Amino acid sequence: MRKQIVILGGGTGGTLTANRLRRRFHEDEAQIHVVDLDDRHVYQPGLLFVPFGLADQDEIVKPRHHQFRSGITFHETGVESVTLDDNRVVLSDASVLPYDVLVVATGSPLQPDETDGLTGPGWLERMFTFYTVEGATELRRALERFQGGRLIVNMIDMPIKCPVAPLEFAFLADWYLQERGIRDRVELVYTTPLDGAFTKPIASEHLAGLLDEKNIELVTEFNTGEADGNTGKLVAYDGRELDFDLLVTVPLHGGAAYIERSPGLGDPLGFVQTNKATLQTVANENVFALGDATDLPTSKAGSVTHFEGEVLTENVARFLSGQELDARYDGHANCFIETGFHRALLIDFNYDTEPLPGRFPSPAGPLPLLRESRLNHLGKLMFQWFYWHALLPGREVPGISPAMSMTGKKQPAAV
Numbered sequence: 001m002r003k004q005i006v007i008l009g010g011g012t013g014g015t016l017t018a019n020r021l022r023r024r025f026h027e028d029e030a031q032i033h034v035v036d037l038d039d040r041h042v043y044q045p046g047l048l049f050v051p052f053g054l055a056d057q058d059e060i061v062k063p064r065h066h067q068f069r070s071g072i073t074f075h076e077t078g079v080e081s082v083t084l085d086d087n088r089v090v091l092s093d094a095s096v097l098p099y100d101v102l103v104v105a106t107g108s109p110l111q112p113d114e115t116d117g118l119t120g121p122g123w124l125e126r127m128f129t130f131y132t133v134e135g136a137t138e139l140r141r142a143l144e145r146f147q148g149g150r151l152i153v154n155m156i157d158m159p160i161k162c163p164v165a166p167l168e169f170a171f172l173a174d175w176y177l178q179e180r181g182i183r184d185r186v187e188l189v190y191t192t193p194l195d196g197a198f199t200k201p202i203a204s205e206h207l208a209g210l211l212d213e214k215n216i217e218l219v220t221e222f223n224t225g226e227a228d229g230n231t232g233k234l235v236a237y238d239g240r241e242l243d244f245d246l247l248v249t250v251p252l253h254g255g256a257a258y259i260e261r262s263p264g265l266g267d268p269l270g271f272v273q274t275n276k277a278t279l280q281t282v283a284n285e286n287v288f289a290l291g292d293a294t295d296l297p298t299s300k301a302g303s304v305t306h307f308e309g310e311v312l313t314e315n316v317a318r319f320l321s322g323q324e325l326d327a328r329y330d331g332h333a334n335c336f337i338e339t340g341f342h343r344a345l346l347i348d349f350n351y352d353t354e355p356l357p358g359r360f361p362s363p364a365g366p367l368p369l370l371r372e373s374r375l376n377h378l379g380k381l382m383f384q385w386f387y388w389h390a391l392l393p394g395r396e397v398p399g400i401s402p403a404m405s406m407t408g409k410k411q412p413a414a415v
């Protein structure tokens with residue numbers, strides 16, 4: 001009998017998994033369904049560039065259904081709930097999808113309404129996020145109008161997608177304001193709930209150094225409780241207040257709302273408890289999860305989702321043929337960090353090894369780690385092509401592996 005594989009979410013993880021599974025199974029062996037709310041696939045790393053006029057909406061948004069190989073059934077509707085006991089998904093259009101294997105890839109939706117005042121007066125006038133296409137587009141207009149004052153780049157709380165993206169925004173804002181000749185009229189402030197610029201100590205020190213060099217004030221352990229767009233104030237839970245003329249914030253993130261309506265599927269925040277090495281969930285042996293939807297202790301990043309997808313696809317195949325699962329995923333993550341002036345850093349790490357300096361052996365040649373370079377900036381720009389043409393279609397890329405390599409890295413003692 002043909003197996004039914006149902007994938008919830010057709011973003012980065014859902015699309016690459018569907019395409020990898022389609023390559024792996026003949027259509028007689030498995031029917032593959034993908035469910036997503038809409039038909040717009042957004043290349044999210046591109047959102048960073050929109051506010052600075054470096055990318056346009058039409059370059060980073062493509063029809064979702066065009067990203068699937070033939071033989072994949074796309075359902076353009078929401079997920080209402082999952083019933084683990086009888087292996088069924090109820091969709092918002094009231095149809096029901098029974099499954100042999102379920103893959104949860106619904107990412108981590110933004111929850112701006114969860115912060116007092118944030119979506120009240122001043123939202124999309126002096127308070128913005130670049131984490132959505134609409135927000136990034138409005139922010140571009142606001143930045144064009146901006147003539148000076150106090151610009152705060154803020155992250156409400158962790159976890160967020162791509163934890164370095166707000167830092168990149170601050171670095172690019174410094175570059176953009178210099179290009180416009182108004183940098184000396186702007187006080188740039190970066191606030192974070194963390195105790196440093198980033199989560200991992202060595203990278204945190206490097207990034208704090210860069211903020212300092214660029215005259216961007218770093219405010220740590222700032223847990224935002226309220227945003228007031230009338231008075232231009234951010235208020236932390238500990239009572240500290242910061243004034244702003246323009247706020248660029250990253251709202252709270254959570255799991256998709258249907259997870260709460262699906263008993264046993266997720267934790268109280270709506271994230272899916274997932275085995276960190278196999279991507280099988282705690283919920284059930286025939287339920288797997290990847291990407292931002294999981295509770296795994298690694299970054300919520302496209303690179304992570306890509307590496308996870310490779311192991312997850314293997315494990316769906318092994319599960320269906322009754323074989324032992326592959327426990328190969330080690331938390332591998334990598335990310336280019338734009339620092340402005342056509343330069344970027346690269347970090348590469350996993351569950352156990354924090355980002356280290358050295359050189360990353362990429363298929364295009366060695367790239368400097370934790371050091372600004374033009375080559376890394378070109379790598380960041382190239383990634384968009386790689387995303388649409390290799391990562392999403394589920395092609396194998398030699399030299400890029402779910403297991404992190406120590407080749408080229410300098411161990412802490414040698415740092």
Ligand SMILES: Cc1cc2nc3c(=O)[nH]c(=O)nc-3n(C[C@H](O)[C@H](O)[C@H](O)COP(=O)(O)OP(=O)(O)OC[C@H]3O[C@@H](n4cnc5c(N)ncnc54)[C@H](O)[C@@H]3O)c2cc1C
Pocket residue numbers: 008009010011012013014035036037038043044045046047048077078079105106107108109130131161162165256257258290291292293300301302303304305334335336
């Ligand atoms: C501004 C920004 C910059 C970034 N930069 C980088 C970077 O430089 N490098 C990097 O590696 N990563 C980056 N990321 C992170 C990366 O985009 C995500 O980690 C990645 O897309 C995660 O894939 P995913 O499949 O888990 O989630 P997504 O790609 O977000 O897909 C989730 C899908 O689920 C769908 N969905 C949600 N709820 C429902 C529902 N109820 N019913 C049906 N469908 C639903 C959504 O519509 C969406 O299509 C960035 C993200 C942002 C926002």
